[in-house]
Amino acid sequence: MSILFVCVTCRREGEPPAEPRPGARLHAALKAHAPDLEIVPVECLSNCTRACSAAVSAPGKWTYVIGDLDPERNVDDMLAFVRAHGEAADGLTPWRERPVHIRQHTIARVPPLRLPEELK
Ligand code: FES
Secondary structure (H helix, E strand, C coil), rough: CCEEEEEEEEECCCCCCCCCCCCHHHHHHHHHHHCCEEEECCCCCCHHHHHHCEEECCCCEEEEEEECCCCCCCHHHHCCCCHHHHHHHCCCCCHHHCCHHHCEEEEEEEEECHHHHHHH
């Protein structure tokens, strides 16, 4: 099963300071809609200029960092992507099958960590 890391300290540029922060609201909304998923709060994914931010990862799979997430608009997009990532053996999901927001706001993807003996 994939793990979703959500930055709870994110706030979006140009918006007045708000508490709870948009990142914390995104985390709460995701948890409320998917109590079966592992959703971990983190502080800063170094994607502050494209907040809100989240990352999807799992052992042996590609990791994706997603940005520009709106806590009121993108909860379903993010959850659909997490579930698709979990079903893919290597975490790579067909581009056309990803929610549009995910296609357009993927910040980075990082290959799975391999043990040194696998690299020989
Ligand atoms: S505060 Fe959320 S990515 Fe930096």
